[in-house]
Amino acid sequence: MHVMEGFLPGPWWQIWFALSIPVVAYGIYRLDRLIKENRGILPLLAVAGAFIFVLSALKLPSVTGSCSHPTGTGLAAILFGPAITAVLGTIVLLYQALFLAHGGLTTLGANVFSMGIVGPVVAYVIYKVGMRMNLNFYAIVFLAATLGDWATYVVTSLELALAFPADPGGIVTSFKAFATIFALTQIPLAIIEGAITALIFKYIIQVKGDVLAGCGVLSNARLSKIRGTAA
Amino acid sequence: MRNLLDDYALISPLRYRNIWLKLSVVAFGLIIGVSSVSPVTPLFIALSMGFATVFFGKTPPKFYLALLLAPLGFAIAGSIVILFFFGSGSEVFSFEVFGYRLTANAGGLEMAVLVISRTLGGMSCMFFLALSTPMIELFSVLKRSRIPDSVIELSMLIYRYIFLFLDVAICIKYAQTVRLGYTGLRRSLYSIAMLASTLFIRSYEQGEKLYIAMNSRCYDGKLTLLDTKRPIRVSEAVLTSVYAIITIALFVR
Known part of the structure; x- marks a missing residue:
């Protein structure tokens, strides 16, 4: 869910930039260190970024035909962690604004905050907690992607509500209003996206599971266990 | 598309x-x-x-x-x-x-x-x-700014791969559509997941190949661009x- 260009007034678009820039800067710092350790990671990150973009350029099979951006970021958060996903997300959001007219330039800060930072962080935390608790792998991926997507949508509603507080009732009322109006599309969409992300992992594990082992997402023991249950 | x-x-x-x-x-x-x-x-x-x-x-x-x-x-x-x-x-x-x-x-x-x-x-x-x-021209502007090289490098590689993967994705999607892969919600979900995972695996392999190809051509972490x-x-x-x-x-x- 991208906030369109020009939608956020006055101090708010600058505030979201101010909140996003430190996180992205930290992501860049992590990225630099990672590249120094192992230069082979740069092409991999690049293709991951392109993958996120291409996923978002394809329309999801859903009622509204909305874009599927969070699918890619949820995937990237699980593969590379939230700090690097923030950098990838920023680049992809800029391309989406310039190539597909999704989102905008002044609202880039707000979009990075909701889609590049909060969503992936939520997805990553759920993924880590789920893995620790030894739940079913696909259920974890589904939950991580769906809840990460919902977190994105809640934050976007909050961004809009803060910028446009309702006159009687203030921010809480307008937050409820924005959240309700976007819930119509976002709640079913997030479930669909969660299902797709889980299916993507299923196919990857079946066809070429060693890729995930190479990224450090799954240990080999875990991989063969999932394969055993899936077969 | x-x-x-x-x-x-x-x-x-x-x-x-x-x-x-x-x-x-x-x-x-x-x-x-x-x-x-x-x-x-x-x-x-x-x-x-x-x-x-x-x-x-x-x-x-x-x-x-x-x-x-x-x-x-x-x-x-x-x-x-x-x-x-x-x-x-x-x-x-x-x-x-x-x-x-x-x-x-x-x-x-x-x-x-x-x-x-x-x-x-x-x-x-x-x-x-x-x-x-075109994005190519914006890169020369970005290079002059204080944005770290690694980020610009990453954006340039992403830019290059967008077009490659988009073509692959569109081909797969056409192939799936003519085989009735997008009739009904359930089947569409399976189709799009299959598309995305194939794309991911291909991109991963492509990434490995790119690394080898660039390394053998003395890639040191910087692609130089000339601006006019x-x-x-x-x-x-x-x-x-x-x-x-x-x-x-x-x-x-």
Whole structure:
């Protein structure tokens, strides 16, 4: 869910930039260190970024035909962690604004905050907690992607509500209003996206599971266990 | 299906104009538009930028209008909320939904109109940049800024791979569609997941190959780009200043 260009007034678009820039800067710092350790990671990150973009350029099979951006970021958060996903997300959001007219330039800060930072962080935390608790792998991926997507949508509603507080009732009322109006599309969409992300992992594990082992997402023991249950 | 604005930028005659001039026009329009308090200024910006894109940039008008419609869905959904929950003043109209009484008052209406006009103004500035400047040229600008090399390098590689993967994705999607892969929701979900995972595996392999290919050609973490010098013409400078003066006059008024 991208906030369109020009939608956020006055101090708010600058505030979201101010909140996003430190996180992205930290992501860049992590990225630099990672590249120094192992230069082979740069092409991999690049293709991951392109993958996120291409996923978002394809329309999801859903009622509204909305874009599927969070699918890619949820995937990237699980593969590379939230700090690097923030950098990838920023680049992809800029391309989406310039190539597909999704989102905008002044609202880039707000979009990075909701889609590049909060969503992936939520997805990553759920993924880590789920893995620790030894739940079913696909259920974890589904939950991580769906809840990460919902977190994105809640934050976007909050961004809009803060910028446009309702006159009687203030921010809480307008937050409820924005959240309700976007819930119509976002709640079913997030479930669909969660299902797709889980299916993507299923196919990857079946066809070429060693890729995930190479990224450090799954240990080999875990991989063969999932394969055993899936077969 | 492949409808990237970058493709139009590559054939636009405005591509060969000074990039700093274009960037400053866009930045000026974006900032003035978003901080304007009356809907007239953003609408004027939208008109001028739209005219520049279609007339000087030779973007097909039909395509341009279709582009402008895209953000409208979001803008209208957001504006409806603003209309009913924002501002005060005399009541304009009201009606009842499920026992709730929704009232739109003058302040809310004004704000909703303002927000829609700002969105239009901002989008048209962004389209001007997107439809007149290929990303390749923006990279040379980015290289001069203080953004770390690793990020620029990453963006350039992403840019390159977008086009490769998009072609692969479109091919797969056509193949799936002719095999009735997108009839019904359940089947579409399986199809799109299969597409995405195949794409992911292919991209991973491509990434490994790219690393080997670049390393064997002495890649040291930096791709150099040459940028061409394009002086600003007098007519461009005059036109830009006239536009800027009118906009500022509308803004201050």
